[in-house]
Amino acid sequence: MPPKKKAAGKGRAPSKRQLAEEFPPGEVLTDTGKKSWKLGAPIGQGGFGLLYLAHENSAKPVGADAPYVIKVEPSDNGPLFSELKFYMRAAKPDRIQSWVKSHKLNVLGVPRYWGSGLHERGGKRYRFMVIDRLGTDLQKKFEECGRRFPRKLVLQLALRLLDILEFIHDHEYVHADIKASNLMLGHSDPDQVYLVDYGLAYRYAPDSVIKEYKEDPKRCHDGTIEFTSIDAHKGATACRRSDLEILCYCMVQWLCGRLPWEDKLQDPLYVRDCKIRSQENISEFMNQCFSSQDKPEEIQRFMEEVKSLGYQDKPPYEKLRSILQAGLKSIRAKDDGTLTFPAVSGAVSPAAKKTTKRKKAAAEEEEEENEADGQPIKKKRVAKKKEVNGVKKSPAKTNGPKKVCGTGKVGDAKSRLVEMGTQTSPGLALRSRGRPKKTSA
């Protein structure tokens, strides 16, 4: 990550973090490999930047069928930087292709990286990254399905996620923020699911040397509060077992609608203790979540297996797959490669909370600035004007997990978007992927 901005001197106003301005369709960006890309309509907004449809540069305008997206952020914000590192190390198309081949997969749900670079406009510098364009996010599907996914679908999603996790773990990274709003269906193939948002991804084994377990009180509860791992609650950096533990909580939420600690997400110690207790007595946890007729035995077995993993252990991916396959067999289902979402209209849920590495860094940076200015440390901000480039926007609805401990700026940016549509489609108002506005811890 580029160096953090130094704290402003006493008496100086805190420096303002920039959000990317909206570029007009047709803007041409040239990547570090000298390849030119043309921007189309913006289709999403993240914490610090915008996401546009894109195509290789040509005389034609970029249409609704564009196969790529470009994420653009002001270059001195830095947040795209760590995500970019992941994509450059792990997600080059030939690397993914050879993994798919050697592991006999049909597809691997990691968006491919096509290029990146710096772009200047109006005297400002922007960082950009080109990746595959994807479709709807699973949080939206979850809400549409009345916050329940059928067992077959959950087991299929978990099988896809095991493939993805095995790949990213093998490339020295853990994701650390798996959840429905970070899972997106393919744009051209909605039966594929992709894990996105590597802003929190952590390189747990740089140059194959696995990090030691170490608790850092400043990092406690990193991640999305309802799903984050016990390791993260304790302030340890994420490891391979953390990703699997997070996956367990996602599966349980998808199956039964809610996790037992969801009523008190504003109390991270309570959430941590509930998770510790559930791990100590998985059978009791299952009783809390499921009725005796609905209890999915494979989830309990999966959780027992994950619980047995040490901090540095490599997960037994194949064994975990076979547990999920046994679950499918027990309901006389097969992983037939089709993801079927039942059509039920569901209510929008209360949002949960999260701290991301990038937002936490931003919060810390802002704290430094405030401290240096002699101002009280604020983690929550009042929403700012809801306007993008002169166009008034309604605040985005939050239908997914929220982030804890922010500057408020991410929420501000997202609150300028309108939530619409079922796909990230051009012409629709921008919306966030169910990633929620932040609140203070």
Ligand SMILES: Nc1ncnc2c1ncn2[C@@H]1O[C@H](COP(=O)(O)OP(=O)(O)OP(=O)(O)O)[C@@H](O)[C@H]1O
């Ligand atoms: N590859 C993609 N194809 C299509 N839409 C995408 C893709 N990746 C992300 N999006 C959409 O763009 C929005 C912004 O994504 P982005 O990863 O920048 O933000 P975020 O994850 O919500 O925020 P942050 O990473 O800053 O926490 C998402 O909410 C999603 O709807």
